[in-house]
Amino acid sequence: MRITVIGCGYLGAVHAASMAELGHDVVGIDIDEAKIAMLASGRAPFYEPGLPELLERSLAGGRLRFTTDMSAARGNRIHFVAVGTPQKPRENAADLRFVDAAIDALVPWLEAGDLVVGKSTVPVGTARGIADRLAESETGASLAWNPEFLREGLAVKDTLHPDRLVYGVPDGDPAGARQLLDEVYAATLSEGTPLVVTDYETAELVKVSANAFLATKISFINAMAEVCEVVGADVTQLADAIGYDARIGRRFLNAGLGFGGGCLPKDIRAFMARAGELGADQALTFLREVDRINMRRRERAVDLVREVLDGSLLGRRIAVLGLAFKPDSDDVRDSPALNVAAMLSLQGAAVICHDPKAVPNSRKRFPELSYTESLDEAVADADVVLVLTEWGDYLEIDPEVLARKVANPIVVDGRNCLDAEAWRAAGWRYRALGRRRMDARVGALV
């Protein structure tokens, strides 16, 4: 099948390379010339495990190319739209400018029988509006909505082997969108991947409600962490214990700094905004609380650092390990870690930041912070070490070795990811969000 993918960011680049991996003939189109130049030369413009290998294979095999020229869409049968839908400045609503511009640019190249397939995350009602525009264009092209559920860091696996596929198609599916999409995803469907074929609105809502549920689950456990902090209980044991109940499940119950990234925060806000426009805002007021609980975690982390430094941040040397919003990604969009680093710096601390992959993006976002690519340099003479993103590199740190490099062996585990007992045994004062205070030096609860 000849396929266009419009928008080659975290979603689109992986989607284009994965479609080529499935054997299709794919052209990826983006307005960002630098990004396209990198992709065309086989380099991923962001860190995503497995993507460089996919790019290399498909580019060499001639099944994949990249361009900024929309006319390359001509003659293709399927046109995926994977452009950004960020939060509007100073508003909760999604900014649909990029989707509108992509459709405008695509329409002149569409032909009868073509299928435009929305993948971007959009407010419910967007697809029907685009379908109407396509109908007015008299190109004979039609629309399906096929939301994407991939996770950064696992994007290639999630695209090639998703938990489910969802197709939003018009009533009666006159253009045979389902059949075309079944051809696109034939290899995936042959693995028994569950498929939900539904209307546009349900497809759009499946996407945002899935993200809203995940955000709610994280904020639920972080609300429990707040209570644990007050009574001296341990949220990680609590999560383990409730997670054994199959109805609850342990996944997405990791308490800590909360959720960030280019999707969960903006998606729950856009969902609330859309519900408000539809007069259904009461249904989603709980998401406001989910957002607030989430943002409070960042402030709590700053308070905890101040607490372990006996009340004063001024001039104190703080090693921040981890800047990406999650491990195995270089994405710092709405990153809790970077946000905490910036807050500490603003409050007068001498912050030095390390991340295995996200330093360049962090530097662009906050040039005023100090960065290093060397873990040793980051922790040298630190008054406190913060682990804010649970990269594998940090989980492998030997606390005994690290203790010899810092000024004070104090660690704040913002992700509840370290082996607390091992760090305490190595002489560290270990503190974490949502867990009781235990000071190795006095060997008791403090």
Ligand SMILES: NC(=O)C1=CN([C@@H]2O[C@H](COP(=O)(O)OP(=O)(O)OC[C@H]3O[C@@H](n4cnc5c(N)ncnc54)[C@H](O)[C@@H]3O)[C@@H](O)[C@H]2O)C=CC1
């Ligand atoms: N990042 C992720 O893990 C996932 C993202 N999504 C959704 O996918 C969409 C894209 O997200 P990301 O890839 O993260 O964003 P991104 O910002 O990394 O990529 C968006 C790309 O679209 C390009 N673009 C903007 N206007 C264009 C136009 N008129 N023509 C061609 N290209 C254009 C930009 O230059 C950029 O490269 C969003 O709606 C997001 O919510 C959905 C699932 C997963």
Ligand SMILES: O=C(O)[C@H]1O[C@H](OP(=O)(O)OP(=O)(O)OC[C@H]2O[C@@H](n3ccc(=O)[nH]c3=O)[C@H](O)[C@@H]2O)[C@H](O)[C@@H](O)[C@@H]1O
């Ligand atoms: O719409 C999207 O873009 C994507 O958003 C999320 O994927 P992603 O943002 O890549 O990352 P997640 O693994 O969901 O993590 C999101 C944030 O929640 C945090 N998190 C996750 C799990 C947890 O238990 N606790 C927790 O704080 C992570 O640290 C991270 O900051 C969803 O998981 C994907 O299904 C969805 O496609």
